Amino acid sequence: MSRRALTLLIAGFLVLALGVVGAFRPVPYVVLSPGPTENTIGEVDKKPVITIKGRQTYPTSGALSLVTVAYQGGPAAQIDLLTALRGWIDPTVAVVPQETIFAPDRDPKEVEQENTVEMTNSQDSATAAALNELKIPYSTVVTVVSTEKGKPAEGKLAKDDEIIAVDGRPAKNVDVVSEAVKAHKPGENVLFTVTRGGKKLDVTVPTVAGPKGQTLVGVLMQAKYKFPFDVEINVGDVGGPSAGMMFSLGIVDKLTPGELTGGKKIAGTGTIEPSGQVGAIGGIAQKMVGARKSGASIFLTPADNCAEATKAVPDGLRLVKADTLHDAVLALDALRTGKGNVPACEAG
Known part of the structure; x- marks a missing residue:
């Protein structure tokens, strides 16, 4: 075998080897x-x-x-190039950049937990x-999810408190509660009527100014439904x-x-x-x-x-x-x- 033929053979083998190795290298895509x-x-x-x-x-x-x-894929189990190539030629699937599904600064487990919630x-x-x-009536209850550390609501409102009223007005939904708080000037008190452990309580919470000057007490709320069945x-x-x-x-x-x-x-x-x-x-x-x-x-x-x-x-x-x-x-x-x-x- 001539030196030229041997060189071409070795080069071809190296290209093939690199192609095989490259095909199985992980790539930041999701199928x-x-x-x-x-x-x-x-x-x-x-x-x-x-x-x-x-x-x-x-x-x-x-x-x-x-x-x-x-x-298929993700930060914890990246797909290889060959899998991505197969996906690109399959009209029934899509191959997208990994960051479109998993934010770079997010733990995949957190994403799965959020999906469950x-x-x-x-x-x-x-x-x-x-x-x-079907025009079947039900009621909505505004509940406390958490309070912000260092804000007035901490130690006054508690997780799972059901907010019945704010300043005597029925708390029909989260927006009503938020607007009632914002209606105050920073430094004024807000009167929350809540149900806690089956007991009705009046809780007075001071207000403070937020980073944009808005009035807040530092409480995270969500609406929960009470259905008739x-x-x-x-x-x-x-x-x-x-x-x-x-x-x-x-x-x-x-x-x-x-x-x-x-x-x-x-x-x-x-x-x-x-x-x-x-x-x-x-x-x-x-x-x-x-x-x-x-x-x-x-x-x-x-x-x-x-x-x-x-x-x-x-x-x-x-x-x-x-x-x-x-x-x-x-x-x-x-x-x-x-x-x-x-x-x-x-x-x-």
């Missing part, structure tokens, strides 16, 4: 793919996804499925939205708020006579506010693929996701636009009966 779907009027691990106690429920049929996105809050909001849709939602390891609308629809279906789906397999996504407003979500393309794989023919789509969704909708999946929970209920009624308007997603 997003269609995740599992769960029927909100069905079961997970032989347990109903939605259980309602203390109120009459009705039979359901078909499916009202939430959809999810699975991810968001899912819990989403379930409460979904129940509230469903009851609002129990609604339990079981979804296993699913996290995040994007299943809110589908939870609401499942609750509405169980609480009303007749079958909301008409026996069809329907999937969808979207966050939900207690008012019934449906919000946009991420990973719409992967969620639509998962929905179609599960057998769904109808996909309820947040209005703000419609433009993106129409560019990647799988064959056989009909996109139905949902601005609000009420819109979604009316659309399902129209699909079932053949009467009424079914709003379609339009390309942006």
